[in-house]
Amino acid sequence: MKIGVLSVQGAVTEHIRHLERCGVGAVAVKNRESLNGISGLIIPGGESTTIGKLIETFGLADLIRERNRQGSLAVFGTCAGMVLIARDIIDGIKGQPKLGLMDITVQRNAFGRQKESFETEVEFKSFDAPLTAVFIRAPIIEKASPEVEPLANMPEGIVAARQGNLLATSFHPELTDDLRVHQYFIRMCK
């Protein structure tokens, strides 16, 4: 099984390294061709406005939507990736590009500017011990439809959730040595 990492901008190599540590073949996805033959796609942290614009420009967005809806591509969005897969975005730029796959409403930069960025311990559903979560100008899930299963909560809102073959985290599991969130996603990929 191969899993792709959207290689447009952001923390691409960090996700690839984590997938390799999990023993899975990792593919950097930069164009339509490299989307073939992967069962899952990680959309990394970065700037959602930049990544969103470029995947529309270079024809990746439609193909990701199509394959996810057919059920042949699980998608995991971290931080900016969470913003991109959300159905609704609060405080986006005018005409903010998005994939709109998951029935969640996401607030961008929900914890403030960079100096308010932080790390903390988070309880993740089904994990036997908490994980260290790194939040960088992070978004949060403000609203979720009943089909969405929250996996981690903070007083401010939901910070990890799953809906079918979609996974989203506000934080960056690729910035710590803990592989459990990646292993969780790998189990979601057929």
Added chain:
Amino acid sequence: MKEQGTFRVKKGMAQMQKGGVIMDVTNVEQARIAEKAGAVAVMALERVPSDIRAAGGVARMADPEMIMSIMDTVTIPVMAKVRIGHFAEAQILEELGVDYIDESEVLTPADEQYHVNKHLFKVPFVCGARDLGEALRRISEGAAMIRTKGEPGTGNVVEAVRHMRKVMDQVRQVISKADDELVVLAREIGVSLELLKEVRSAGRLPVVNFAAGGIASPADASLMMQLGSDGIFVGSGIFKSEKPQLVAEAIVKATLHYDDPKVLVEVSRKLGHAMPGLEMSTLTEADRMQERGI
């Protein structure tokens, strides 16, 4: 409990900028153009480096009012510059809430001996470097991101190339060195052995490394990415060109598809006149900003 401003959080912010373009802007309108073009961040300053060169005199931190107006306009991160060693300017920018501080040789240095102690801040810093020694000295002072110095405001990429090649070459040397050889190298370039060992085991600088100082075209961006940059700063190259919006978009696309000549042909067409450049030999010793803060 939330732990703010850890080195992982500061360095992580730069990791999220990788593969992107950070653009110098001097007003709200330019900031909008940059965001629309797909910039991953903007650098708010009163004058772009080529105008700082032309104006002469002392170049200082920008007016907080102007930086705030840009922070209110765009949703992408906003960076701003302080003079080398001017920790009071840095305290002001941190309080203001900028997302990254550039301790920059483009401004007139405030301290000829000491850089800002960047460990004391929650906001991350980026610093310029011409070689591995400078880069690691800045990291030991707390810098969470490095960029080449290049020669700012010239539109001439030659110095950025020199600095990127130099750092890459030195990293390759470090990788092949034995422990006892590293001890000597550490002493020679004035850095700690621990940092050199980190470079050896990671096979690269321990923080994100962007190219800056003279990048003025999509081809320049591609060149720097192919030499191993993690991303691109463009200063005067966009808003001193004839068609800023087109040049900004083209450099963003070229930074992504730096290794795809087909895309590079497409984005390099019809961009109008690039910024006029400066030949290095026309600069006097005093004109060279890269010699500041080493």
